[in-house]
Amino acid sequence: MGRPKKKRGGKPVLTLDHIVETALGMADEQGIEQLSMRKLATELGAGVMSLYHYVADKDTLVEALVDRVASEVELETTGDWTAAARQLAVATHEALLRHPWAIPEWSTVWPGPYRFALTEQLLEVLAGAQLPPDVADLGFHALTNHIQGFARQRVAYGDTRTDTEEMRNRVKGLLTQGDYPRVAEHVRYHVDGHSNHDEFGYVLDLILDGLARSKADCQQ
Amino acid sequence: MGRPKKKRGGKPVLTLDHIVETALGMADEQGIEQLSMRKLATELGAGVMSLYHYVADKDTLVEALVDRVASEVELETTGDWTAAARQLAVATHEALLRHPWAIPEWSTVWPGPYRFALTEQLLEVLAGAQLPPDVADLGFHALTNHIQGFARQRVAYGDTRTDTEEMRNRVKGLLTQGDYPRVAEHVRYHVDGHSNHDEFGYVLDLILDGLARSKADCQQ
DNA sequence: ACCTGAACACCGTTCAAGT
DNA sequence: ACCTGAACACCGTTCAAGT
Numbered sequence: 001m002g003r004p005k006k007k008r009g010g011k012p013v014l015t016l017d018h019i020v021e022t023a024l025g026m027a028d029e030q031g032i033e034q035l036s037m038r039k040l041a042t043e044l045g046a047g048v049m050s051l052y053h054y055v056a057d058k059d060t061l062v063e064a065l066v067d068r069v070a071s072e073v074e075l076e077t078t079g080d081w082t083a084a085a086r087q088l089a090v091a092t093h094e095a096l097l098r099h100p101w102a103i104p105e106w107s108t109v110w111p112g113p114y115r116f117a118l119t120e121q122l123l124e125v126l127a128g129a130q131l132p133p134d135v136a137d138l139g140f141h142a143l144t145n146h147i148q149g150f151a152r153q154r155v156a157y158g159d160t161r162t163d164t165e166e167m168r169n170r171v172k173g174l175l176t177q178g179d180y181p182r183v184a185e186h187v188r189y190h191v192d193g194h195s196n197h198d199e200f201g202y203v204l205d206l207i208l209d210g211l212a213r214s215k216a217d218c219q220q
Numbered sequence: 221m222g223r224p225k226k227k228r229g230g231k232p233v234l235t236l237d238h239i240v241e242t243a244l245g246m247a248d249e250q251g252i253e254q255l256s257m258r259k260l261a262t263e264l265g266a267g268v269m270s271l272y273h274y275v276a277d278k279d280t281l282v283e284a285l286v287d288r289v290a291s292e293v294e295l296e297t298t299g300d301w302t303a304a305a306r307q308l309a310v311a312t313h314e315a316l317l318r319h320p321w322a323i324p325e326w327s328t329v330w331p332g333p334y335r336f337a338l339t340e341q342l343l344e345v346l347a348g349a350q351l352p353p354d355v356a357d358l359g360f361h362a363l364t365n366h367i368q369g370f371a372r373q374r375v376a377y378g379d380t381r382t383d384t385e386e387m388r389n390r391v392k393g394l395l396t397q398g399d400y401p402r403v404a405e406h407v408r409y410h411v412d413g414h415s416n417h418d419e420f421g422y423v424l425d426l427i428l429d430g431l432a433r434s435k436a437d438c439q440q
Numbered sequence: 441a442c443c444t445g446a447a448c449a450c451c452g453t454t455c456a457a458g459t
Numbered sequence: 460a461c462c463t464g465a466a467c468a469c470c471g472t473t474c475a476a477g478t
Contacts, residue, residue, distance in 0.1 A: 013462080037452060047463045049453085058452065104324050107372045110390055116400050123402035137409060138423055141369065142362075149365030152327045170330055180336050182343035189357060203358055210430060233443080257471060267444045269472085278471065 014046055016054045020064050024099070027065060032101040037061075062105060067112025069095055069102045075121045081129035082208045085139075088122050089147055089204055096151040103151050131215050139211045146207060150200050153190075234266055236274045240284050244319070247285060252321040257281075282325060287332025289315055289322045295341045301349035302428045305359075308342050309367055309424055316371040323371050351435050359431045366427060370420050373410075 022044055027035050037058055041048040055061045072095040077084035096103050111119065122143065126136045175184050190199070242264055247255050257278055261268040275281045292315040297304035316323050331339065342363065346356045395404050410419070 036450085038450085049464080050462050052453080053461060104328055107369075107376065108324055110387070116403060120400045120402050123406055127402060133409070134422075137406070138426060140406065141366075141373070141423065145365040145369030146361075149327075149361060149369060153361070156327065167330070180340045182340050182347060183336060186343055186357070186360065189353070202354075203361065206358060256469085258469085269445080270443050272472075273442060 014044065014050055014054060016064075019044065019051060019054055020061070020068055023061060023065055024068055027101045028099055032062070032065075032105070063109050063112055066102050066105045066109050067114045069099045070112065070114035070118055072098070073114075073118050075117060077121075077125070081125050082212060084125045084128075085122065085143065085208060086201075086204060088118070088125065089143055090201065092118065092147050093151055093200055096147070097154065100151075100155045103148065103155060106148060129211070129215065131211060135211060135214045139207070142207050142211075143204075146200075146203060150203070154200075234264065234270055234274060236284075239264065239271060239274055240281070240288055243281060243285055244288055247321045248319055252282070252285075252325070283329050283332055286322050286325050286329050287334045289319045289326075290332065290334035290338055292318070293334075293338050295337060297341075297345070301345050302432060304345045304348075305342065305363065305428060306421075306424060308338070308345065309363055310421065312338065312367050313371055313420055316367070317374065320371075320375045323368065323375060327368060349431070349435065351431060355431060355434045359427070362427050362431075363424075366420075366423060370423070374420075 019040070023035060023040050026040060026043060037051055038048050041051055044051075051061075055064070073088070073091045075088075077087045079087075096106065123140060126139055129136070131139065171187070174180065175187060239260070243255060243260050246260060246263060257271055258268050261271055264271075271281075275284070293308070293311045295308075297307045299307075316326065343360060346359055349356070349359075351359065391407070394400065395407065
């Protein structure tokens with residue numbers, strides 16, 4: 001959190017924290033594809049090799065970056081298990097939308113401590129629901145798949161930051177030309193039909209209702 | 221499909237088809253991270269720059285590669301809409317497992333014609349089911365998220381080809397050390413408990429049953 | 441039309457050296 | 460302990476040139 005930029009007399013010109021925070025900013029602004037050790041170093045006003053005193057290699061840095069995103073998710077929840085699961089899902093979804101570059105990394109990179117804590121928490125919440133084990137497992141995967149899948153889709157069509165001229169033209173082409181009418185219809189359904197409709201929450205509730213219902217079914 | 225390797229007198233030493241097929245083989249064997257234009261060219265016995273007569277740039281090649289994977293999915297289906305959706309889902313899942321490198325690309329890359337045809341087909345099947353529009357939409361996303369999410373997870377823990385020493389140690393550490401007990405429990409549930417249980421199909425049927433039930437609910 | 445080598449502007453990382 | 464430049468082994472791609 002403290003970020004000593006140059007600090008004449010003191011020793012630590014660089015900090016792991018400062019490195020990660022700067023890298024995060026660069027990834028947020030220009031995408032992770034544009035983030036290189038060299039650019040990061042010059043952004044920090046340091047030599048490239050200085051970074052390697054704080055980070056083993058680039059992959060480890062990216063892992064740290066993704067975990068930094070996971071750290072933004074509030075783990076404290078209120079209410080019963082459906083409310084709690086909902087809060088975790090929404091908070092994760094929002095964190096991913098804040099850092100779109102992290103979406104493809106989310107499921108690719110080995111989890112860091114914050115990510116593990118988040119997963120642990122969601123599993124804990126589901127365990128508290130006393131669902132039959134296979135339903136709990138299904139529920140966990142349905143929720144995480146929904147979170148990731150929906151974030152990916154959000155960014156694919158229509159996220160303002162990721163939008164390139166190229167992509168907008170391709171979408172327009174898809175909607176204009178007659179090939180793939182069902183796909184065009186589906187995209188339109190999302191783009192104009194439901195923009196102020198909270199689709200993420202809507203489907204999320206369907207999943208949670210389904211889980212709650214499974215439990216009721218088993219208990220009678 | 222024809223692959224002329226050197227063909228002394230004839231002109232086409234290279235073919236788009238031959239390039240894509242060779243690149244696919246390399247990606248399958250060594251992962252897409254290891255696939256470079258230069259290595260691909262030498263594998264083909266050509267100069268790097270020769271490739272650029274068939275392919276605009278590396279990104280386009282990767283798009284073609286992913287579409288090559290999509291092309292493996294059989295679009296012809298039999299039976300009612302649940303059977304048809306099931307067949308498409310299973311075939312897609314299998315194609316992704318055959319080419320694990322394609323899983324993260326699947327939702328990142330702009331779709332090619334085969335991928336579009338596949339999406340169109342699934343939407344068509346769901347349209348044929350006469351579900352209420354929002355249920356059809358939910359169903360489409362539930363299915364695609366399940367396909368992608370499950371494939372990702374399969375590869376994350378336990379896919380033999382992607383398994384590195386590194387990763388096996390990390391998983392072992394997770395299971396051995398006491399941090400994150402719920403996560404460890406969850407991984408164990410998948411690793412030993414259900415190895416011969418067809419989890420993909422099981423959850424897939426739950427989704428399809430849920431959709432069918434929604435329809436029944438609305439019709440009465 | 442098809443293929444190419446040289447060159448440019450980048451990468452991540454090793455290594456040996458500086459304070 | 461902390462920082463570094465030179466060097467190595469790579470990248471994708473432009474350009475001008477060959478057949």
